[in-house]
Amino acid sequence: MDLVQLQRQLVDYKTSLYNEGFLDEQFTQLQELQDENNPDFVVEVVSLFFEDSERLLNELTKALEQQSVDFKRVDAHVHQLKGSSSSIGAQRVQKVCIAFRNYCEEQNIEGCVKCLQQVRHEYSLVKTKLESMFQLQQQILSAGGSIPM
């Protein structure tokens, strides 16, 4: 595939991510923060998000498996996940977190378990999509092109 095609593919792919609600305006803000001094800023922050989210998802799983669920603790983890997903623009993950927090407040364990499944699912989707996007970006850079913003 030639450079122009790759660049077009990237633009189309990004557009679809926004249209399908995977990413929102905050992701654009993140990209605008990147500059020549920190050319890998977006990848770095998103990688941190992946690591941190995986940790939180594991903590949530453990917390919801307890005999007596500590909803405050569950809520604290969801609050973190909601914050990070919001900060990088991972809109669908953030939305599930909002519902998740409501179930925590109600101390509704079924609701929480369902939300955990949903948030795992949304996280896994956005992770795959962002990784694909980064791969495409890397292909463009390797072909000597620049990333269309």
Added chain:
Amino acid sequence: MDGGCSGDMAAEFGDEPHVLAVDDNLIDRKLVEKLLKNSSCKVTTAENGLRALEYLGLASDKRNALDGTVSKVNLIITDYCMPGMTGYELLKKIKESSVLREVPVVIMSSENVPTRISQCLQEGAQMFMLKPLKQSDVKRLECYLMRCRS
């Protein structure tokens, strides 16, 4: 905004303004640091209120009031919801200090709670900002960093 606030803070200031950013969320710390660095600030981050107080020399086990009569930082920006000590509690401690009470404190939160906002402003916070922060939000801080009068 006051017409006296220009974009290049380093030039205005001589030295770069030094900001202490406090947030328990790793991603948010990285973000706020970049936003501030993009505005030519020197940034120190802390992951909770206690660490922030330690950095500022206000930790309860240190009673050396003369240790730095001039504050190391020009602005403190802190998250509200943090485990252990909230941003509000941190704000109060800063305002209780004779050395640090003049340092502008900005509170950030992902939640828009009017009572929370007025509580912070009443306690002396300069501003309350909604997360996630954008570059335009940091632009609003420039006046405090250059000590513009509005």
